[in-house]
Amino acid sequence: MDRRKFIALLSTIAASYNLKFPLTLAAEETASAAVAPAGTGFPDLVGVAGGTPAAMFDRAIAAAGGIERFVKQGQKVLVKPNIGWDKKPEEGANTSPELVKRIIELCLKAGAAEVRVFDNTCNHWQACYGNSGIETAVKEAGGKMLMAHEESYYTPVDVPAGKVLKKTAVHQAWLDSDVIINVPILKHHGGARMTAAMKNLMGVIFDRRYYHSNDLHQCIADFTTIAKKPTLNVVDAYNVMMRNGPRGVSTDDLVNRKMLLLSTDMVAIDTAAAKILEVFPQEVAYIGKAAEHGTGSNALDKLRIERLTM
Amino acid sequence: MPYLKRIRQLLALAMFTAFVLIFVRFDSFGSLLAATGLVQFAPALTGPFMWSSVAVIVGILLLTAVFGRVYCSFICPLGLIQDLMLRLRRLFSKAGYHSLPALAWLHAVIAALVGGTWLAGYMLPTAMFEPFAAGGRIFAGIFQPLAAFLFKYKSSFFGDSVNWLGMASFKPFDMAGTAILVGMTLLLFFLCLRWGRVYCNSLCPVGAILRLVAGHSLVKIVIDTEKCVSCGVCAKTCKTGCIDAAARTIDNSRCIACFNCLDTCRLNGIILKSGSDRHAASSSNSGTETKPLLSAPNGRRAFIGGLAAAATGYFLPGKLQSAPSADTILPPGAGNHKDFSSRCISCHLCVAACPSSVIRPSSPGTGLRSLQQPSLVFDLGMCEQNCNLCSQICPVMAIKPIMAEHKKFLKIGEVVYKQNLCVVETNGTDCGACAEHCPTQAVRMVPYRNNLMIPQTDPSICIGCGSCEHICPVRPAKAIIVKAVAEQTTITLPEQKKLAPKAENEFPF
Numbered sequence: 001m002d003r004r005k006f007i008a009l010l011s012t013i014a015a016s017y018n019l020k021f022p023l024t025l026a027a028e029e030t031a032s033a034a035v036a037p038a039g040t041g042f043p044d045l046v047g048v049a050g051g052t053p054a055a056m057f058d059r060a061i062a063a064a065g066g067i068e069r070f071v072k073q074g075q076k077v078l079v080k081p082n083i084g085w086d087k088k089p090e091e092g093a094n095t096s097p098e099l100v101k102r103i104i105e106l107c108l109k110a111g112a113a114e115v116r117v118f119d120n121t122c123n124h125w126q127a128c129y130g131n132s133g134i135e136t137a138v139k140e141a142g143g144k145m146l147m148a149h150e151e152s153y154y155t156p157v158d159v160p161a162g163k164v165l166k167k168t169a170v171h172q173a174w175l176d177s178d179v180i181i182n183v184p185i186l187k188h189h190g191g192a193r194m195t196a197a198m199k200n201l202m203g204v205i206f207d208r209r210y211y212h213s214n215d216l217h218q219c220i221a222d223f224t225t226i227a228k229k230p231t232l233n234v235v236d237a238y239n240v241m242m243r244n245g246p247r248g249v250s251t252d253d254l255v256n257r258k259m260l261l262l263s264t265d266m267v268a269i270d271t272a273a274a275k276i277l278e279v280f281p282q283e284v285a286y287i288g289k290a291a292e293h294g295t296g297s298n299a300l301d302k303l304r305i306e307r308l309t310m
Numbered sequence: 311m312p313y314l315k316r317i318r319q320l321l322a323l324a325m326f327t328a329f330v331l332i333f334v335r336f337d338s339f340g341s342l343l344a345a346t347g348l349v350q351f352a353p354a355l356t357g358p359f360m361w362s363s364v365a366v367i368v369g370i371l372l373l374t375a376v377f378g379r380v381y382c383s384f385i386c387p388l389g390l391i392q393d394l395m396l397r398l399r400r401l402f403s404k405a406g407y408h409s410l411p412a413l414a415w416l417h418a419v420i421a422a423l424v425g426g427t428w429l430a431g432y433m434l435p436t437a438m439f440e441p442f443a444a445g446g447r448i449f450a451g452i453f454q455p456l457a458a459f460l461f462k463y464k465s466s467f468f469g470d471s472v473n474w475l476g477m478a479s480f481k482p483f484d485m486a487g488t489a490i491l492v493g494m495t496l497l498l499f500f501l502c503l504r505w506g507r508v509y510c511n512s513l514c515p516v517g518a519i520l521r522l523v524a525g526h527s528l529v530k531i532v533i534d535t536e537k538c539v540s541c542g543v544c545a546k547t548c549k550t551g552c553i554d555a556a557a558r559t560i561d562n563s564r565c566i567a568c569f570n571c572l573d574t575c576r577l578n579g580i581i582l583k584s585g586s587d588r589h590a591a592s593s594s595n596s597g598t599e600t601k602p603l604l605s606a607p608n609g610r611r612a613f614i615g616g617l618a619a620a621a622t623g624y625f626l627p628g629k630l631q632s633a634p635s636a637d638t639i640l641p642p643g644a645g646n647h648k649d650f651s652s653r654c655i656s657c658h659l660c661v662a663a664c665p666s667s668v669i670r671p672s673s674p675g676t677g678l679r680s681l682q683q684p685s686l687v688f689d690l691g692m693c694e695q696n697c698n699l700c701s702q703i704c705p706v707m708a709i710k711p712i713m714a715e716h717k718k719f720l721k722i723g724e725v726v727y728k729q730n731l732c733v734v735e736t737n738g739t740d741c742g743a744c745a746e747h748c749p750t751q752a753v754r755m756v757p758y759r760n761n762l763m764i765p766q767t768d769p770s771i772c773i774g775c776g777s778c779e780h781i782c783p784v785r786p787a788k789a790i791i792v793k794a795v796a797e798q799t800t801i802t803l804p805e806q807k808k809l810a811p812k813a814e815n816e817f818p819f
Contacts, residue, residue: 049817191743192740193740217738247747249806250806254809255811255812285740285750307817
C-alpha cells in the first residue's frame with residue numbers, strides 16, 4: 001500500500017466515522033477515483049491548446065478515456081465552476097459558460113441522473129449566476145443551478161488530516177454527489193498568488209474568512225485531504241487573467257492563451273497551471289503543501305503528460 | 311350599495327399585496343413600484359419638481375375633489391396597514407367605533423409643523439408622520455426581515471434548486487432601528503384599537519391636505535335626515551368616527567371613503583350623493599363640522615395656529631442641530647450629507663431593494679438629522695459595483711439617478727488600512743482577501759518580508775464600495791475599513807500597460 005492510498009484510506013475511515021449520513025460508499029469510490037493508480041493507460045495530465053474551450057474539452061476528455069470513464073449511468077454529478085464574480089464571460093473572471101455547458105451535456109449523454117452546479121460567490125450570487133452566463137448555460141444544457149449563499153446549505157465535515165483546517169462546513173451537494181467535476185478558471189490571485197483547481201474549492205465551503213485568517217495556503221491544502229475529492233479537474237485557461245486577479249480591473253488584464261488542462265490530480269494540474277500563469281509553482285505555497293499531504297504530485301517531469309494542439 | 315365596499319376591499323388588497331411583494335422581493339417585483347410608489351402623494355410633493363409629480367398631485371387632488379379621500383382607503387400604504395390592524399381589532403373586540411371630535415385645529419398645527427420642518431430641510435418629522443414613508447418602514451423593517459428570517463432558517467421548505475420566488479436576501483433586524491419601528495407600529499396599533507383611524511385625521515400631513523378638498527367633494531356620503539332615526543348603527547362602522555348620529559351629520563372632510571357605513575342602515579338613511587344633488591346634500595349637512603377646515607371660527611384658529619407651527623418647524627430644528635452627521639457613508643448618488651439629509655423621507659425602499667443588504671437605517675448615534683435615513687454598513691455585503699438599484703428607485707431622488715457605467719467609478723467612501731491589525735502582520739501568513747475583492751485595485755498586494763504579500767492602498771482610486779471591509783477576516787475590529795467622504799466624486803483609473811500577447815500552442819510545461 002503506497003502513501004497516497006494509505007492516506008486516502010485513512011481519511012475515508014475517519015470520514016465514515018464522523019459523518020452522520022451514509023456517505024461511506026460514495027466517499028470510498030471517489031477517493032479511489034481521485035488517486036487512480038498509474039498504469040491505467042491514460043495520461044496523468046492532458047493539456048490542449050488552440051481551440052475554443054468546449055472543443056478543447058472534447059479533445060482532452062477523449063484523450064483521458066472519454067467521459068464514460070468518470071461518469072456512470074444513473075450517477076449524480078456536481079460540476080463546480082468558478083462563478084465568484086459579477087462579471088461577464090469576456091471579462092475572464094468566471095469559468096467560460098460554454099465549457100460548463102459542454103461538460104454538462106457530455107455528463108447527461110453518459111447517463112448521469114442529474115448534473116448540478118453551484119458556487120459560493122463573492123459578489124451577490126444572483127448577479128454572479130446571471131451575468132457570468134453560467135445560469136443560462138446550465139439551464140440550456142439540462143443541468144440544475146443550486147443556491148449556495150446561506151449557511152443552511154452547508155454541513156459541517158471533519159478534516160482529520162488537516163494541519164490548520166480541522167473542520168469546515170461543506171455544501172450538501174458536494175457531499176451527496178457521486179461524481180465531482182471541478183472546473184476552475186486560471187487567474188492571478190492577489191491573496192493566494194494563483195487560483196485554479198485547489199483554490200476553486202474555496203467555493204464549496206461556507207466560511208472563507210477562516211481560511212484567510214488561519215494561514216490561507218495551509219487551509220487550501222488541508223481541504224484537499226477530505227475524503228470527498230473531485231473526480232476530475234478541468235482548468236479553463238482560454239483567457240488568462242495575468243494581473244489584478246481574481247476580480248480583474250479590465251480586460252487589459254487578460255491574455256488570450258487558448259489552453260485547457262484536464263487531470264484527476266489537483267496538484268499536478270495546478271503545477272502546470274502556474275506555469276501558464278508564469279508563476280513559479282514553488283511560490284504558490286498551497287501546491288507544495290498539498291503535495292506534502294499526498295493529494296497529488298507536483299513533479300511534472302515524473303508524470304505522463306499528453307500535449308495536444310488544435 | 312354593498313358592492314362599493316367590496317370593490318374597495320379588493321383594490322386595497324391588491325395594492326397591499328403589491329407593497330408586500332415590492333418590499334419583500336424587490337428583485338422580482340420591483341416593477342410593481344410604478345403602480346404603487348409612484349402614485350403616492352408625499353413623495354411627489356417633497357421630491358424635486360417633475361411634471362410626473364405634478365400629475366400625481368393634481369390627479370390625487372382631483373380624485374379627492376370628485377370622490378373624497380379614496381387615496382386613504384385604496385392607495386395609502388399606512389392606511390392599508392391600519393385597515394389590517396383594524397381587522398385584527400375584531401379579534402379583541404366586537405365593539406364598534408365611536409364618533410370622534412373633528413380635531414381640525416390640532417391636525418392643521420401638526421401638519422404645518424411637519425411642513426415647516428420639511429421646508430427647512432429637516433426631514434425627521436416628515437419621515438415620522440408621512441404615511442408612505444411610515445408604511446414603507448414597516449414593510450422594509452418588519453415584513454422583509456421576517457420573510458428573510460424564515461427563508462434563512464427554513465430554506466429546506468423551498469427545495470434545493472434555485473427557487474427565485476422563495477428567496478429573499480438576508481435582511482437583519484437592527485436593535486435600535488427595529489425598536490423604534492416596533493414602538494411606532496405598536497403605538498399606531500394602540501391608536502387603532504382605541505380610536506380607529508384617528509392618525510389619518512390628526513397626525514397625517516397628507517390627510518390634512520386632502521381634508522381641505524374632501525369636504526367639498528362632488529360625490530359624498532350623506533345622511534337623509536328625513537329617514538334617519540339617530541340609531542347610530544352606521545357610526546359604529548365608521549373607522550374615522552366622522553359620523554355624528556345624534557346630530558345626523560357626516561364630516562366629509564374626515565371621511566376616507568371606505569364605504570363601510572353605506573349598507574348598514576335598514577332605513578336607507580345613509581346614501582351616496584353626487585354633486586348634482588348638492589342642494590339636498592347641504593340641506594342635510596348643516597352641522598359646523600362639515601364646514602371646510604378654513605371656515606370660521608375653527609378655521610381661523612387653525613390657520614393662525616398652522617402659521618405659527620410652520621414657522622416653529624422652519625426655524626426651531628436648525629437651532630437644535632445645524633448640520634447632519636458627516637460620518638455616515640451615503641448610498642451612491644446621494645451627493646453629500648446636507649443634500650441627502652434634506653431630501654430623504656426615510657421610506658426605506660432602498661433599504662428593502664439593496665440586494666446585498668448594505669443600505670440600512672442609520673442608528674440613533676448619528677444624530678436626529680440622519681436618524682432612520684439610510685446609510686451603508688458593510689457587515690453583510692458590499693456595495694456591488696454593477697448595481698445602481700437604489701439610485702433608480704428613490705421616489706424623492708434623494709439618491710439621484712446615476713448610470714451603471716458611472717456608478718462603477720463613483721466614490722462613496724475611502725479606504726483606511728490598519729497594518730497593525732492585519733493578518734499578514736499579526737500572524738505572518740498570507741491573506742489578501744481585501745485586495746482580492748477590490749474592484750479597482752485601490753487595495754493591492756505588494757511583496758513583504760518572508761515571501762509574504764501585504765495590502766497597500768491607494769485611496770485616490772478607492773470607490774468606497776466596502777468589499778475590503780466586508781471580507782476582512784480580522785475580528786473584533788477589522789484591519790481595513792471604509793470611512794465617509796464629504797462629497798461623492800468620480801475616480802479615474804490610471805492607464806495600465808497592455809500585456810504582451812503570447813505565442814500560441816506553446817506549452818510552458
